[in-house]
Amino acid sequence: MSELLLNIKDLKVGYRVYKGLLRVLNGVNIEIYKGERVGIVGETGSGKTTIARSILRILPKAAKIFDGKVLFEDKDVLTMSKPEVSLLRRQQISMIFQDPTAALNPVSTIGSIMSDVIGYSYTAEGSRVKPSQIREMAINALRLASLPAPERILASYPFQLSGGMRQRVFIAMALATPRSLVIADEPTTNLDVTIQDQILRLIKRLIDEKHTSLILISHSLDVVSEMTDRVYMTYGGTVVEQANTRDLFENPYHPYSRALLSCIPRLSGGGFGSGIPGQMVDYLAAPRGCRFSPRCPKALPVCRTEAPPLVETEPGHKVACFLFSEKQGS
Amino acid sequence: MEELLKVDNLKKYFPVNMGSISHRRKIVDLKAVDGVSFYLNQQETLALVGESGSGKSTVAGTIMGLYRATGGKIWFRNMEISMTDITKRPLSLKKEIQTVFQDPGTSLNPRRTIGQSLEVPLRVHNMVGKGKVKEKIEELLATVELPANYMSKYPRTVGGGERQLVAIARAVAVSPSLIILDEPTSALDESVQAKIISMLVKLQADLNLSYLFITHNLGLVRNMATRVEIMYLGKIYESASTMDFFTKPLHPYTQMLLSSIPVISDEERKLKPKQITSTGEIPNPVDVPPGCGFNPRCPFKLERCSRDDPPSVEVTSGHVVKCFLYNES
Amino acid sequence: MEIFLDSIKNSIYKFSRNKVSIIGFFMVAMVIIVAIFAPLLAPYPKAAGAFIDFSNASKPPSRAHFFGTDVVGRDILSRVMFAFRGALIMGLGVIAAIVPFGVLVGLFAGYYYGTWIDTVVMRITDIFVTLPALLLALAVASFGRPSLFNSMMAVAFAWWPFYARLTYSMASSVRNETFVKAAQTIGAHKAHIIFKEILPNCLAPIFTKMALEIGWVILVGATLSFVGLGEQPPTAALGTMVSDGAQYLPAQWWISLFPALAICFMILAFNLLGDGVKSMLSTEVL
Numbered sequence: 001m002s003e004l005l006l007n008i009k010d011l012k013v014g015y016r017v018y019k020g021l022l023r024v025l026n027g028v029n030i031e032i033y034k035g036e037r038v039g040i041v042g043e044t045g046s047g048k049t050t051i052a053r054s055i056l057r058i059l060p061k062a063a064k065i066f067d068g069k070v071l072f073e074d075k076d077v078l079t080m081s082k083p084e085v086s087l088l089r090r091q092q093i094s095m096i097f098q099d100p101t102a103a104l105n106p107v108s109t110i111g112s113i114m115s116d117v118i119g120y121s122y123t124a125e126g127s128r129v130k131p132s133q134i135r136e137m138a139i140n141a142l143r144l145a146s147l148p149a150p151e152r153i154l155a156s157y158p159f160q161l162s163g164g165m166r167q168r169v170f171i172a173m174a175l176a177t178p179r180s181l182v183i184a185d186e187p188t189t190n191l192d193v194t195i196q197d198q199i200l201r202l203i204k205r206l207i208d209e210k211h212t213s214l215i216l217i218s219h220s221l222d223v224v225s226e227m228t229d230r231v232y233m234t235y236g237g238t239v240v241e242q243a244n245t246r247d248l249f250e251n252p253y254h255p256y257s258r259a260l261l262s263c264i265p266r267l268s269g270g271g272f273g274s275g276i277p278g279q280m281v282d283y284l285a286a287p288r289g290c291r292f293s294p295r296c297p298k299a300l301p302v303c304r305t306e307a308p309p310l311v312e313t314e315p316g317h318k319v320a321c322f323l324f325s326e327k328q329g330s
Numbered sequence: 331m332e333e334l335l336k337v338d339n340l341k342k343y344f345p346v347n348m349g350s351i352s353h354r355r356k357i358v359d360l361k362a363v364d365g366v367s368f369y370l371n372q373q374e375t376l377a378l379v380g381e382s383g384s385g386k387s388t389v390a391g392t393i394m395g396l397y398r399a400t401g402g403k404i405w406f407r408n409m410e411i412s413m414t415d416i417t418k419r420p421l422s423l424k425k426e427i428q429t430v431f432q433d434p435g436t437s438l439n440p441r442r443t444i445g446q447s448l449e450v451p452l453r454v455h456n457m458v459g460k461g462k463v464k465e466k467i468e469e470l471l472a473t474v475e476l477p478a479n480y481m482s483k484y485p486r487t488v489g490g491g492e493r494q495l496v497a498i499a500r501a502v503a504v505s506p507s508l509i510i511l512d513e514p515t516s517a518l519d520e521s522v523q524a525k526i527i528s529m530l531v532k533l534q535a536d537l538n539l540s541y542l543f544i545t546h547n548l549g550l551v552r553n554m555a556t557r558v559e560i561m562y563l564g565k566i567y568e569s570a571s572t573m574d575f576f577t578k579p580l581h582p583y584t585q586m587l588l589s590s591i592p593v594i595s596d597e598e599r600k601l602k603p604k605q606i607t608s609t610g611e612i613p614n615p616v617d618v619p620p621g622c623g624f625n626p627r628c629p630f631k632l633e634r635c636s637r638d639d640p641p642s643v644e645v646t647s648g649h650v651v652k653c654f655l656y657n658e659s
Numbered sequence: 660m661e662i663f664l665d666s667i668k669n670s671i672y673k674f675s676r677n678k679v680s681i682i683g684f685f686m687v688a689m690v691i692i693v694a695i696f697a698p699l700l701a702p703y704p705k706a707a708g709a710f711i712d713f714s715n716a717s718k719p720p721s722r723a724h725f726f727g728t729d730v731v732g733r734d735i736l737s738r739v740m741f742a743f744r745g746a747l748i749m750g751l752g753v754i755a756a757i758v759p760f761g762v763l764v765g766l767f768a769g770y771y772y773g774t775w776i777d778t779v780v781m782r783i784t785d786i787f788v789t790l791p792a793l794l795l796a797l798a799v800a801s802f803g804r805p806s807l808f809n810s811m812m813a814v815a816f817a818w819w820p821f822y823a824r825l826t827y828s829m830a831s832s833v834r835n836e837t838f839v840k841a842a843q844t845i846g847a848h849k850a851h852i853i854f855k856e857i858l859p860n861c862l863a864p865i866f867t868k869m870a871l872e873i874g875w876v877i878l879v880g881a882t883l884s885f886v887g888l889g890e891q892p893p894t895a896a897l898g899t900m901v902s903d904g905a906q907y908l909p910a911q912w913w914i915s916l917f918p919a920l921a922i923c924f925m926i927l928a929f930n931l932l933g934d935g936v937k938s939m940l941s942t943e944v945l
Contacts, residue, residue: 018672043519044490164611192381193546194608197590201607219519222549222592249594263524265549267576267591267598272553275525279489394844416843424846436837441859447838451845500845 005180005213006032006055011068013050013059014283022283024050024237026291027068029310032181037207037214039224039245042234043260045280048217050237052183054078055215056093057085072181091122094174096203098186100166104158111154114138114173121177129177141176142169145202164195168202175206182207183215188223200227221264225249233257236281236291239310243317253319256292290321298323334407334508334540335370335393341401342388346616360616362388364564365402370508373534375541377551377572379587380561383612386544389561390510393542394429395419406508425455428501432513434493438485444471444496445481451503470499474529491522495529502533511543515550527554548591552576557648560584563615563623566642570649579603580651583624622653630655674939683931690925694743701737709893717911727913729904735913739921742895745807746925749814749880749889750873757815758869761822766861768823769830770853781827787820796883807896810889814879818872825868829861836860863940871933874926881922897922 008030015022024047032038042048053059055070057077070077072088080088097103104113115134118141123129129137135154142150145168158166167187174182184203188196204227207214218224224231224245231248233241233256241254252258262273278295287293293303302322310318311325343359363385370376380386391397393404395416404412411423431437438447448467452458458466468478474495485493494514501509511530515523527550533539543555551558551572558575560568560583568581579585585603593599610627613619619626625635632654642652675681698704702724712732720727726735768780799813833839834857842856883889884898892899897918904914 018676043521162611192612193548193590194381194586195611196592197608200592220592221520222594225594226592250596260521261594263521264594265524265527265547265553266595267549267552267588267593267601268595269552269576272527273524274528275491275523276521394840396840396843417849419846421846424844427844429841429844431837431841433837437841439838439842439856439860441862442855446855450842450847450851454846454848454851497841500841504845 002034002036004031005034005036005073006030006215007069007071008051008055009069009071011051011054011070012066013047013054013068014064014066015060015062016064017062020284021064023286024283025054025068026237026286027307028234028237028239030232030239032213032215034180034213035211036230037204037216037228039216039218039228039231040234041218041221041224041231043219043280046234047237048219048234049185051234052095052185052215052217055183056089056095090120091126092179093181093183094179096167096171096174096182096184096187098189100170101158101163103170104166106158109155109157110161110169111135111138113158114141114154114169114176117173118176124178137176141172144175144206145169145172147172164191164199167191167199171199171203171206175210175212178210179212181213181215183217185217186219187216189218189220196223203227221249221261233260236286237283238291238307238320240292240321241317241319242310243314247314247317251317253313253317253324254292254321255296255298255323259297332372333369334372334374335542336405337369337389337393337402338367338405339402340366340389340392340399340404340412342385342392342397343400348616358616361564361618362615363392366561366564366566367402368559368566368569370540370542371556372507372540373538374556375534375543375554377543377545377555377558378561379545379548379551379558381546381587381612383563383615384561385564385615386561387512388564390429390512390542390544394427394510395424421455425504426506427508427510428504428506429510429512430494430497430501430514433517434490434497435485435517437497438493440484440486443482443484444488447485447496448481448500448503451500455504457504466503470503471496473502473533474499489522490518491525494518494522494526498526498529498533502537502539505537506539508540508542511541511545513545516545516547523550530554548588560587563612563618565623565652566650567624567653568649568651569642574646574649576601578649580645580649580656581624581653582606582628582630582655586627670939673941674935677935677938679931680935680938683928683933683935686924686928687932690743690928691747693740694747697737697740697744701734701740703734703737706733706735706737707741707895717907717914719911720913726917727911729900729914730907730911735900735917738895738900739897739918742897742900742918742921743925745884745890745894745896746877746880746922748807749811750877750925750929753811753814753818753876753880754869754873756811757819758822758865761819762826762858762861762865764819765823765826765828766830766853766858769827770834770849770857772831772834777831781823784820784823784827787817788824790817793817793879793882796879797886797888801888805888805891807890810880810883813883813888814876818876822865822868825864826861829864830857833857833860863937866940867933867937869933870936871930874929877925877929878922 008028011025011028013025015024028051040048040051055077065078115138118129118134118137121129138154139150142153147153147168188199191199216224216227228245231243231245232239233248235256241248241257252261259276263275265272276295281291289305290303290308293299300322308320308322309325310320312318313324340363342363343361345357346360348356348358366389378386378389392399395414398415399412402412403410445467448470449463452463452466467481471478471480476492476495515526534541545551555572557571559566562583568584579588585606586608589603589606590608606629621636621638622640625631635654640652640654640657642650643656644650645656693700710733715728715732717730718724718728724734726739728734764780764784768777771777795817796813799816803809839852839856842852880889881898884896885902889898890896900918901915907914
C-alpha cells in the first residue's frame with residue numbers, strides 16, 4: 001500500500017440540541033491512502049455525513065468535537081488555524097455534493113461560478129492560479145468532464161442545464177485544479193440510473209487520471225460496490241466492518257452488514273430479507289456497548305455492556321464484533 | 331386469470347407555453363403519455379419502469395383520476411374510467427383503486443394524527459359502524475405490524491418507513507382490489523425498503539391485491555413483479571414477463587438501462603448486457619425527436635429509425651418490443 | 660393524555676426558544692391585566708372620566724403623578740391604564756371579527772384555484788386592497804357618529820382582504836400537496852378536504868399574522884381617535900390623549916409623550932409575542 005493521506009483517529013463528534021446531547025460519532029477510525037478509492041456506507045443517520053464534514057471542518061454550529069484527530073498528511077485538521085483550513089480546502093481537498101442544484105448559485109453563470117472557484121485554487125506547481133489562466137482551465141475542465149461545447153456552458157445559468165449536466169459541471173469544477181482528495185457525498189442520489197452510470201464512470205476516470213484519492217459517501221451499497229477499492233461499513237456512528245470492497249460484499253462478517261446485504265434486491269433474483277427489526281440508534285440514549293446490539297439477532301450479554309474492539313478476521317478485513325474476538329472465541 | 335385493469339392507447343398531453351419575449355404565446359403539447367397500452371390481471375404485480383420524464387407517473391395519475399386522459403381508454407373491470415376525473419368518479423370506484431405515494435412525509439397530513447388520517451377512508455366508505463372506528467384503526471395498525479399507540483402520534487414523529495406503513499394501512503383500509511404503488515420505497519433506506527416490500531408482498535397474498543408498481547428500481551422489479559413494462563418518452567418500449575425480461579432484454583434502451591445498474595455481486599454482473607454503455611440523456615418531452623424516441627442515444631440506430639416510429643412487435647409469446655431491429659424476423 | 664401534555668411542553672419550549680418572545684408574552688399579559696383591573700390598579704380611578712381638578716392641572720411627572728397630569732388636572736397614568744381597555748377591545752375585536760371571514764374567503768378561492776370562483780372572489784378582494792386602509796377607515800368612521808364601535812367597523816372593512824390573500828396563497832399551494840391528492844383518491848368529501856386537510860396547514864401563518872397585527876390595528880385605532888373619529892371624550896383613548904396634548908408641546912411634553920409611549924409599548928408587545936407564536940406553530944421536530 002502506498003502512502004497514508006488521511007488518518008481519522010478515534011473521532012467523537014456530537015450535536016447539542018434541545019433535548020440534550022446527540023452522541024453521534026463514537027470513536028471512528030478511518031485511513032485513506034494516496035490514489036485509493038474508499039467508500040463509507042451507512043443508512044440514514046449512521047453518521048457518515050458527519051464524518052465527511054469533520055474532514056473539511058464544515059460541521060454546523062451545534063456540533064461539538066469531543067475527541068479524536070483528523071490527520072491530513074500528518075497535520076490535524078481539527079486544530080488547524082482558519083487560514084490553514086481554508087488553504088486545505090482550496091489546495092488539497094474538494095467536495096462533490098448530492099444536489100448540484102443547491103450547490104450552484106442560480107443567479108450566476110457557470111462561467112462566473114467556475115472562475116471564482118478556480119481563481120481561489122492553486123496549480124500543480126503550488127502557485128495561485130493567474131487570472132489569465134482561469135478561462136482556459138475552466139474550458140479544459142469541462143472538456144475533460146465530457147461536456148460538449150464548453151464555451152456555451154460557461155455562458156449559461158445552472159437552470160439551463162439538466163441535472164446530469166449540472167453534476168458534470170460540479171465535478172469538473174471540483175477537479176479543475178489538482179487535488180489530493182475528493183469527497184463525494186451521495187453524488188448520484190438524485191439522478192436516473194443511466195445518468196448515474198455516466199457520472200460514476202466520469203468520477204472514476206478523472207480520479208484515476210489525476211491520481212486523486214476518493215472518499216465516496218453513500219447509502220447505496222451497489223454504487224459503492226462499483227466504485228471503490230475499500231469500504232467502511234458504518235452503523236450508529238461507529239465503523240462496524242472494513243475490508244476490500246469485494247470481500248465485504250461477498251463475505252460479510254458483522255451481523256449488521258449481513259442483515260443489510262440481505263435486504264438488497266438482487267438483479268439475479270432470489271428474493272430478499274424482510275428488513276432489520278428495530279430502529280436506528282437514538283443518539284440521545286445510545287446503547288452503552290455495541291450500538292447494534294439492541295437489533296442484533298446474535299447479541300451476547302457482553303455486547304450490551306462493552307464496545308467491541310476491531311478484530312482482523314482476515315488480512316485487511318476488520319470487524320467490530322464480539323462474535324469474532326478472542327474474548328468470545330476462548 | 332381475470333383481467334382487472336386494461337389501458338388502451340392512453341394519451342395524456344399537457345399544454346405548455348413555450349413562449350418567450352419575442353413569440354409571446356406558443357402553446358405546445360407536452361406529450362407525457364403518448365399511446366400506452368397494457369393490462370393487469372388479478373393478483374398480479376405489473377411493474378411500470380422508467381426514468382424521470384418517461385411518463386410513468388402520469389400514467390399512474392390518469393388511472394387514479396387525478397388527470398383526465400387526452401385520448402385512449404382505461405377499463406377497470408369492464409367499466410370505462412378514463413374520462414371521469416376524481417371528483418366525478420363514483421365512490422364505489424374510488425374504493426376499488428387505492429394509491430401508496432412515493433413520499434410518506436407528504437402523503438400524510440402533518441397536522442393530523444396517524445389515527446385521524448386512518449379514520450378518513452373508514453368514514454368515507456362506511457367501512458365500520460360509528461362505535462367501532464377506533465377498534466378498526468387498531469386492527470389496521472396491527473395489520474402493518476405497528477403498535478396501537480401510533481394512533482395518537484403525528485407523522486413527523488415517526489420514522490419514514492413507519493410512515494409508509496401507515497400509508498399502506500390507509501390504502502388497504504377500504505379493501506381495494508388494485509393498489510397503485512407510486513415509487514413506494516425510493517425515499518427510504520434499503521433495510522426499510524426491504525421491510526415495506528415484504529409487507530406489500532404479504533398483504534398481496536392475504537388480501538388478494540393487484541399491484542401496479544411504478545418504479546425505476548430494476549432490482550425490486552426482478553424480485554417482486556410478475557410482468558414488466560419499460561417506458562421511455564411516454565411510450566412503452568418493451569413488455570415481457572419478468573423472467574424473460576431479465577434473461578433476454580431485447581430493446582437497446584432496456585439493455586442500456588440494465589447495463590447501467592450498479593450491482594454488488596459477480597452473479598449479477600454476469601447478467602448485465604456488456605455491449606452497450608450509457609450515453610446521452612432523455613430528451614425534453616416537449617421536443618421529442620422524430621422517429622423512434624430513443625434513436626439519438628441508440629448505438630444500433632438504423633437509417634429509418636430517425637424517420638419512422640417503429641411498431642410494437644411480439645418477438646416471442648408475451649414479449650413485445652418496439653424496435654426496428656426485431657421487425658424483420 | 661401523556662401525548663397531549665408532551666405536545667404542550669413542546670409548544671412552550673418552541674415558544675420560549677426565542678427569549679425575546681417571552682418578554683413579549685409578559686408585556687402582553689401586563690397590558691391585559693392592567694386593562695381588566697384598571698379601576699383597582701389606577702391610582703386615581705376618577706381621572707378616567709369627566710373629572711376636573713384645576714388645582715393639579717398640568718403638573719409634570721412627580722411622586723404623586725408618575726406621568727404628570729393633563730390640562731384639567733387628570734392623572735395621566737390612570738387615564739393611560741383605562742385607555743388600554745379601548746385599545747385592546749379595538750385590537751382583539753377587529754382581529755376576531757375579520758379573521759374568520761378573511762380566512763373563509765381565502766380558503767374557498769384557494770381551493771378553487773384557477774377557476775372562475777377564484778377569479779371573481781380574489782378580484783373583489785383586490786378592490787378592497789387598493790383602497791387605502793386609513794382613508795377607507797376615515798370614510799366609514801365619519802359616515803356614522805364617531806364611536807369606538809364605528810371605528811372598529813372601519814378598520815375591519817379595510818383589513819380583512821389581507822387575511823383573505825394570505826389564506827389564499829397558502830391554500831392554493833397546500834391543495835397541491837400529496838396528502839390532498841391522497842384524500843381525493845380515497846374519496847373524501849370536499850368539505851373534509853377544505854376544512855380538515857387544507858385549513859390546518861394554513862393556520863400557522865394566520866395565527867402569527869394575527870398576533871403581529873393586533874398591535875398595528877391598535878395603532879390605526881389610535882390614529883382614528885387622534886383625528887377625533889374614535890372613542891369620544893371624556894372616555895380615555897390613547898390617540899385622543901396624544902392629540903389633546905399636542906397643542907401644549909413642547910413645554911408640557913408629558914401630556915402627549917406618555918400615551919404615545921403606551922401605544923409603542925402595546926405594538927412592541929404584540930410583535931414580540933407574534934415571533935414566539937410563529938416558532939411555536941412550526942411543525943419541525945426538535
